[in-house]
Amino acid sequence: MERKLAGHALHFDALPATGLDLPEPYEPLIALWERGGRFRRENGLVYFGVLGMRAGPLRERL
Template identity: 45%
Template sequence: MTNYTTTMSMYHRILAIDWRRKTCTDSDFYIDLMAEYLRRSALWAKVLAPSHPIRPFSDIAASVDPTIRADSDLVKALLDYLNQFPVNATEKRVCEQALHWAVIDNMPQVKQFALPDPYEPLLVLFEQGGTFRTEHGWIDVAGGGFQMRNWHDYAEKPPFVELNK
């Protein structure tokens, strides 16, 4: 796949999500998906830090190569679309970051690390009707809370869920 094809595929994947909030149907799965996102982010932070400090919900693609970004008009179109729905700022930021990630996902500077896609767990969370919010150093997903200050510990944990990417 070309970068353009991968980026457009991600764009359409995000547009296909039903952003109208639903009742939580599987809180354990949503919590596992967030834990998996934290694990993957911590793995990326481990290989990219200290030269590129990463925290939860950081733009990992920019840490890999800040010069390679999704087309600004495409990003604007995505954010304009998301503004129609009850999507919080962090969730919008994650969707934008996933779009930037799609541009570099298959590039050698990413593949050299042989790490999983950091955004896949959150995209699955959204596709399954889940949501999360951040507040005062905590992540709340389906009634489960995660402290952001100890998120690096997730790098040492086994996968919480098995995903294709």
């Protein structure tokens, strides 16, 4: 999963400049990796260390 996301981040970074002021969607993930953090997906949850949260759209969890 991490390799796939890293590939997506590289492809996103290689997109030509659009002139729009868009946020960097992969920046939090890259910061996590730079700090030695890892995550995994298991049984419908995404774990960041020992903390797990249900995967899916945010509106379904509110």
